[in-house]
Amino acid sequence: MSDPITEADLLAYVDEQLDPARRIEVEERLARDPEAAARIMADLKDRDALRLLHAAPLPRPAEAMFAAATKLERALAWQAFGLKLRRVAAVAALVGFGWFAHGQVGLGITDSEASPKPPAFVEDALHSHETGLLRARMTSQTGVGAYDPAEILAETGIQLPALPKDWQVRDAQVFPARYGHSIEVAIDAGDLGRVSLFAAQAQAFNVIAPTLASFDTAKAVYWQTGQLAYALTGNGSDKALERAALRLSRKLQ
Numbered sequence: 001m002s003d004p005i006t007e008a009d010l011l012a013y014v015d016e017q018l019d020p021a022r023r024i025e026v027e028e029r030l031a032r033d034p035e036a037a038a039r040i041m042a043d044l045k046d047r048d049a050l051r052l053l054h055a056a057p058l059p060r061p062a063e064a065m066f067a068a069a070t071k072l073e074r075a076l077a078w079q080a081f082g083l084k085l086r087r088v089a090a091v092a093a094l095v096g097f098g099w100f101a102h103g104q105v106g107l108g109i110t111d112s113e114a115s116p117k118p119p120a121f122v123e124d125a126l127h128s129h130e131t132g133l134l135r136a137r138m139t140s141q142t143g144v145g146a147y148d149p150a151e152i153l154a155e156t157g158i159q160l161p162a163l164p165k166d167w168q169v170r171d172a173q174v175f176p177a178r179y180g181h182s183i184e185v186a187i188d189a190g191d192l193g194r195v196s197l198f199a200a201q202a203q204a205f206n207v208i209a210p211t212l213a214s215f216d217t218a219k220a221v222y223w224q225t226g227q228l229a230y231a232l233t234g235n236g237s238d239k240a241l242e243r244a245a246l247r248l249s250r251k252l253q
Contacts, residue, residue, distance in 0.1 A: 005029040010036070014043045118213040120178060122222045125198035125231035126215055128175060128184035132196050136170065136186065147172050147185070156181040158199050158228060161251035164244075166190050179203050192244060195234035202229040210245040212238055221245035225252050 005026055012018050013026045030037040147169040149160040156174065158181060163169070171186040182200035189195045208224040221241050222231040230252075232245040 010040060014040060014047060118211070118220075118222060119202075119208075119224075119229065121182075121198075121200050121202060121229040122213055122220055122231055124177060124182060124200060125184075125196070125220055125222065125233050126218060128173075128182065128198050129196035129218055129220075129233040132171060132173070132184055132186040133194070136194070152183055156183065158183050158201065159252065160185070160197070160199055161230075161248040163187065163197075164189075164247070170194075177201060189234070189236075189244065192234050192236040192240055195232055195236070195241075195244075197248070198231040198233065200229050202227055210242060210249055212242055214238075223249045225249065 009018065009022065009026055013023060018026065030040060149162075152172070152174075153159050160183065167190065168188045169185055170188055171184075173184050175182045175184060177200040180201035182198065185197040185199075187195050187197060202224055205227050206224045207226070208222070208229075210221050210223040213220050213222060218233050218235055219238065219241055220231045220233040221244075222229065223245065224230070230245075230249070232241060232248060234241055236244075
């Protein structure tokens with residue numbers, strides 16, 4: 001006695017997965033079951049239609065369609081190229097405007113902005129200078145007549161350079177600093193006028209040659225020798241201030 005015909009057998013029959021003996025058994029079943037036979041015939045028709053579709057080569061499109069596709073491809077390529085050109089032109093225009101503005105109205109990077117940014121202690125020196133000028137204007141804030149560099153060194157560890165003989169100290173103050181103490185000495189420096197000598201403990205060991213930094217209210221020439229940083233601040237000419245700072249820095253060597 002043969003095995004009953006299952007749904008799996010019917011699907012295998014459509015897919016031609018059965019051996020000849022089993023195919024005959026399935027066909028005998030379909031001969032006695034018109035409803036199942038109609039369903040299987042529909043499946044066979046769909047199978048053959050799919051095979052025909054995949055086996056037949058695709059028809060070649062009309063020449064007009066080829067021409068339209070080529071035209072569209074070229075148009076898209078030119079559109080992409082034009083977009084790139086517009087971007088390049090926009091960048092060139094911005095760069096050109098920046099240089100024009102720099103040359104005509106002072107916009108863009110100036111020489112002072114392009115130079116290295118001064119160390120943080122230079123800002124402290126400028127504030128100390130301004131504070132010294134404020135003290136000099138106040139009658140209630142008297143200056144310190146006794147200026148003793150040896151005592152300052154002993155108490156703070158900050159060495160101050162010997163000053164030119166024609167320079168007269170008007171005030172000397174100890175201020176808190178970022179990395180310890182700082183000293184601000186107000187001086188009448190002859191042709192340089194009123195200047196401030198600032199000295200402070202630096203963050204790290206370094207050697208910086210005297211360098212000029214200009215601000216809105218004053219100029220400062222700063223330098224560093226080892227762990228100590230210095231700045232000479234005033235309103236004299238650049239060259240005179242630089243020469244004075246250079247002489248002071250050499251007295252520390």
